Amino acid sequence: MTDKESKQADDHELGMDRKIDRRDFLNGLAVSALALTTAPAFGADGAPQDLPTYYPPVLNGMRGDNPGSFEVAHALRDGRFWATAKHFEDLNHVYDLVISGAGISGLSAAYFYRQAVPDARILILDNHDDFGGHARRNEFHLRHHLELLNGGTMLIDSPRPYSRVASTLLDELGIKPTALAKACDRPGIYRELKLGGSTFFDAETFGQDKLVPGQGMSWANGGKHVSWSDFLQQAPLSDVVKQDILRIETGTEDYMPGLTSDEKKDRLSRISYRDFLLDIVKANPGVIPFYQARTHGEWGVGIDAEPALDCWAMGLPGFQGLHLKPGAIHRMGNTAAGYEATGGSAKFHFPDGNASIARLLVRALIPAAMPGHTVEDVVTAKAVYDELDRATQAVRIRLSSTVVGARNIGHPDSSQGVEIAYSRMGEVYRVRAKSCILASWNMMIPYICPELPEKQKEALHQLVKVPLVYVSVGLRNWHAFDRLGISGIYSPGSYYSSTFLNMPVDIGSYKSVRSPDEPILIQMVRTPCKPGLPERDQHRAGRYELLATSLETFERNVRNQLGRMLKDGGFNPAEDIMAITVNRWAHGYAYEYNPLFDNFNTPYDQLPNVVGRKRFGRITIANSDSGAAAYTDSAIDQAHRAVQELVTLERL
Numbered sequence: 062m063t064d065k066e067s068k069q070a071d072d073h074e075l076g077m078d079r080k081i082d083r084r085d086f087l088n089g090l091a092v093s094a095l096a097l098t099t100a101p102a103f104g105a106d107g108a109p110q111d112l113p114t115y116y117p118p119v120l121n122g123m124r125g126d127n128p129g130s131f132e133v134a135h136a137l138r139d140g141r142f143w144a145t146a147k148h149f150e151d152l153n154h155v156y157d158l159v160i161s162g163a164g165i166s167g168l169s170a171a172y173f174y175r176q177a178v179p180d181a182r183i184l185i186l187d188n189h190d191d192f193g194g195h196a197r198r199n200e201f202h203l204r205h206h207l208e209l210l211n212g213g214t215m216l217i218d219s220p221r222p223y224s225r226v227a228s229t230l231l232d233e234l235g236i237k238p239t240a241l242a243k244a245c246d247r248p249g250i251y252r253e254l255k256l257g258g259s260t261f262f263d264a265e266t267f268g269q270d271k272l273v274p275g276q277g278m279s280w281a282n283g284g285k286h287v288s289w290s291d292f293l294q295q296a297p298l299s300d301v302v303k304q305d306i307l308r309i310e311t312g313t314e315d316y317m318p319g320l321t322s323d324e325k326k327d328r329l330s331r332i333s334y335r336d337f338l339l340d341i342v343k344a345n346p347g348v349i350p351f352y353q354a355r356t357h358g359e360w361g362v363g364i365d366a367e368p369a370l371d372c373w374a375m376g377l378p379g380f381q382g383l384h385l386k387p388g389a390i391h392r393m394g395n396t397a398a399g400y401e402a403t404g405g406s407a408k409f410h411f412p413d414g415n416a417s418i419a420r421l422l423v424r425a426l427i428p429a430a431m432p433g434h435t436v437e438d439v440v441t442a443k444a445v446y447d448e449l450d451r452a453t454q455a456v457r458i459r460l461s462s463t464v465v466g467a468r469n470i471g472h473p474d475s476s477q478g479v480e481i482a483y484s485r486m487g488e489v490y491r492v493r494a495k496s497c498i499l500a501s502w503n504m505m506i507p508y509i510c511p512e513l514p515e516k517q518k519e520a521l522h523q524l525v526k527v528p529l530v531y532v533s534v535g536l537r538n539w540h541a542f543d544r545l546g547i548s549g550i551y552s553p554g555s556y557y558s559s560t561f562l563n564m565p566v567d568i569g570s571y572k573s574v575r576s577p578d579e580p581i582l583i584q585m586v587r588t589p590c591k592p593g594l595p596e597r598d599q600h601r602a603g604r605y606e607l608l609a610t611s612l613e614t615f616e617r618n619v620r621n622q623l624g625r626m627l628k629d630g631g632f633n634p635a636e637d638i639m640a641i642t643v644n645r646w647a648h649g650y651a652y653e654y655n656p657l658f659d660n661f662n663t664p665y666d667q668l669p670n671v672v673g674r675k676r677f678g679r680i681t682i683a684n685s686d687s688g689a690a691a692y693t694d695s696a697i698d699q700a701h702r703a704v705q706e707l708v709t710l711e712r713l
């Protein structure tokens with residue numbers, strides 16, 4: 062067989078030629094990604110979202126930063142946009158507030174502004190074809206059963222307590238996380254079936270494909286107890302590596318004798334976990350591939366770029382004998398001072414993650430767009446997208462609209478308003494507003510607002526976002542997981558470094574799967590980092606990789622990896638996969654300062670996010686980026702700050 066024939070044969074076995082839901086498909090009406098952005102007028106107001114059939118949560122294929130959402134922004138960044146912009150139409154529409162970004166921060170900003178100015182008219186613009194930003198809903202109908210998964214933001218948690226502002230907002234939306242946690246059945250069925258964590262050792266990294274249950278990632282931790290020595294006995298690792306992993310996991314030696322807890326913590330904050338294992342624990346370098354991806358999901362980089370102290374706080378092993386005093390560790394600019402211990406929950410999550418928070422905010426802003434009244438019924442509510450942008454409403458959300466310019470009218474110190482330009486379906490439009498909040502990605506702001514002071518633009522450029530991919534895969538059944546006794550897989554050498562069965566959560570009329578015979582969603586996570594480079598460079602390189610990777614490659618890797626990992630459970634990738642949605646977040650988590658690469662002695666008021674978010678005339682800046690914290694509470698807090706800045710100014 063030629064290489065081509067052999068690839069075709071492999072692809073056939075993997076099921077690449079099977080007809081599944083992987084192309085963009087909109088309520089029975091096939092709409093190519095391009096059509097969503099370049100189609101001529103075909104809704105009431107001339108945009109796809111004005112069609113009654115428009116319902117992006119069910120779209121499969123390449124989602125997250127979907128094709129059509131980023132091309133305009135990249136042209137603006139590269140200086141190509143204005144040279145080729147076709148048409149500039151002044152809509153002569155005047156709003157009280159225009160917000161760039163319909164993520165949690167932009168939606169919260171609209172909510173807070175309406176509290177301060179109840180009759181305010183607000184326009185929210187977002188470059189994606191759905192609202193919510195990272196808080197994105199993936200909705201599947203597998204054998205006619207509604208299955209939900211988070212395409213991005215999942216948990217209402219944070220390393221610090223939710224502020225009074227953020228917890229009050231949740232409360233006003235009806236979200237009482239503690240009460241909801243009691244009501245939902247989590248992890249339920251997986252514990253009953255005794256499914257636990259596992260690790261997949263791949264042949265390319267470890268010499269042999271082998272799935273070893275007992276240790277690794279899982280939601281349920283309800284699997285059979287397997288000791289580290291029993292687990293390691295089955296692992297394809299050399300004896301010396303096994304001994305060192307056992308020492309790291311269960312040893313009680315103090316590797317830093319003679320230092321106080323504070324001195325140890327200080328040193329651990331300045332070295333990577335990789336260097337801690339190699340230089341302080343003196344482990345054999347062969348342990349590194351086993352631990353390398355343990356920090357991928359949390360921080361988007363491997364253990365080479367993550368401070369050992371953060372890894373201790375996250376519960377990684379090796380620190381047992383160091384007797385470090387418990388206590389929060391704070392990343393720059395994120396001290397807990399002034400925060401109340403309220404709100405948030407690491408236990409409760411909505412079946413579509415924090416997309417439900419975005420949907421509740423939309424209900425509060427435009428009730429007709431989100432039927433229902435309770436925090437439970439929002440989960441199954443079908444959003445009415447053609448209500449989002451009606452002239453009769455005080456708040457309008459306009460999707461597939463990239464903000465390309467925001468300019469104070471007059472000098473920023475005496476500005477009486479802002480002109481905002483946005484691009485939609487190949488046209489450029491201009492609107493005016495009393496004020497503007499850029500609740501969108503901060504490093505893009507210098508291109509939108511080139512009049513900003515140079516120092517502020519430089520600071521904004523430093524907030525390099527963290528790329529990552531969450532793939533939602535619909536499976537016909539989950540017998541293979543059940544047979545292997547696993548609910549999650551840690552796969553440190555593979556393309557996707559973790560795989561989970563959808564975590565059960567029952568709320569309102571939404572019921573999670575009850576039996577391995579039923580279809581289920583799983584989530585596979587890829588973090589495209591480049592070990593060895595400084596953190597920001599890893600993120601930049603990862604972003605280029607994601608944008609250059611085709612849907613076909615993501616899919617082939619899903620099929621190949623699931624087939625290899627679940628082989629002994631009888632999994633057949635050609636038969637068992639029903640649907641694939643790739644949530645590609647080239648611009649994912651907000652950048653959080655890292656003592657390995659950032660100067661921790663920088664005074665608070667000189668931190669890039671603090672310098673970068675300074676109000677400029679009637680334009681101000683929100684988004685979790687401006688809090689340098691990749692969490693929902695940060696997105697809400699920064700929205701509140703931005704609104705207060707404007708309201709104070711407007712009242713002068």
Ligand SMILES: Cc1cc2nc3c(=O)[nH]c(=O)nc-3n(C[C@H](O)[C@H](O)[C@H](O)COP(=O)(O)OP(=O)(O)OC[C@H]3O[C@@H](n4cnc5c(N)ncnc54)[C@H](O)[C@@H]3O)c2cc1C
Nearest residue numbers: 162164165166188194195214215216464501649685692693
């Ligand atoms: C995969 C993933 C998982 C996560 N999991 C969690 C979690 O479990 N818990 C948690 O607390 N946080 C999580 N986060 C962090 C998440 O970023 C925040 O919680 C929060 O959702 C951020 O909201 P935001 O509004 O600040 O930003 P975003 O959600 O990024 O929203 C900003 C919006 O602005 C839009 N935009 C950008 N530029 C423009 C422009 N020029 N014109 C118009 N619109 C523009 C963007 O496309 C986006 O829709 C996760 C993030 C990712 C990527």
